[in-house]
Amino acid sequence: MKVHILLGAPGCGKGTQAKRLVAKMSLIHLSTGDILRDAVSKGTEIGLRAKAIMASGKLVDDDTVNGLVFARLQNETGDVLFDGYPRTLAQAEALETFLSNRGLSLGYVIDIHVPEHALEARVVGRRVCSNNDCGAIYHLETRPPLKEGVCDVCGSPLKHRADDCSEAFRSRMAEFNTTFQPLQAHYKGTTHYRSVDGLRSPDEIHGTILDLFREQH
Numbered sequence: 001m002k003v004h005i006l007l008g009a010p011g012c013g014k015g016t017q018a019k020r021l022v023a024k025m026s027l028i029h030l031s032t033g034d035i036l037r038d039a040v041s042k043g044t045e046i047g048l049r050a051k052a053i054m055a056s057g058k059l060v061d062d063d064t065v066n067g068l069v070f071a072r073l074q075n076e077t078g079d080v081l082f083d084g085y086p087r088t089l090a091q092a093e094a095l096e097t098f099l100s101n102r103g104l105s106l107g108y109v110i111d112i113h114v115p116e117h118a119l120e121a122r123v124v125g126r127r128v129c130s131n132n133d134c135g136a137i138y139h140l141e142t143r144p145p146l147k148e149g150v151c152d153v154c155g156s157p158l159k160h161r162a163d164d165c166s167e168a169f170r171s172r173m174a175e176f177n178t179t180f181q182p183l184q185a186h187y188k189g190t191t192h193y194r195s196v197d198g199l200r201s202p203d204e205i206h207g208t209i210l211d212l213f214r215e216q217h
Contacts, residue, residue, distance in 0.1 A: 002107035003073075003099060005082045007184065009176060011119045012112040012198045013205065018083040020206050025213055027081040035068050036060070046071065066094045073098070079107070089182045108212055109187045112205065114198035116173055123169045131156035 004027070006014045015031075022029040039047030046067045050060050069085055086092040099106060114122075125140040129151040136153045138145050146152050162168065187193045196208050
């Protein structure tokens with residue numbers, strides 16, 4: 001069993017690439033959001049602890065996140081692809097200790113790199129369907145709707161989310177970089193790290209990542 005990691009800033013395309021890789025490589029896709037929701041819905045002890053933390057408006061601490069992830073990993077037997085974990089250097093170090101103690105190995109750490117100015121343009125131009133049951137996503141430049149302001153799929157109005165403005169993006173990125181930069185520096189010093197140009201098309205990025213996995217085998 002190997003654990004592979006997708007790194008990158010919000011909006012870099014991690015989620016898109018994770019879904020395609022899982023379908024192509026028979027990997028087990030694990031994201032902290034999904035693991036957290038699953039633990040909360042099942043009412044596990046650590047899930048209830050996380051739920052209480054979130055209800056208080058705080059971020060779930062590293063120890064709780066690690067506990068959720070490791071409990072899930074213990075039940076998996078195939079190769080795993082993490083999307084959105086680890087988020088901090090402390091989480092990365094705890095993951096390495098967990099893997100080492102169980103004779104498991106870290107595979108690729110794939111950093112999908114997109115410059116901040118390009119990420120900002122992606123976020124600010126994003127529009128989403130106001131119908132929550134639809135959830136279609138558009139972009140004013142790269143994927144505009146057929147009719148301005150209207151969803152192609154269900155005909156509902158499109159909306160520009162409040163957190164998709166420049167000011168909110170820059171605030172999020174400043175917070176993100178405080179934890180991401182030490183994490184990135186940690187992995188850059190290892191043989192596991194690979195950087196992928198996230199400005200290329202999703203198909204080109206997917207092809208590059210597939211080539212990495214083929215080299216490994």
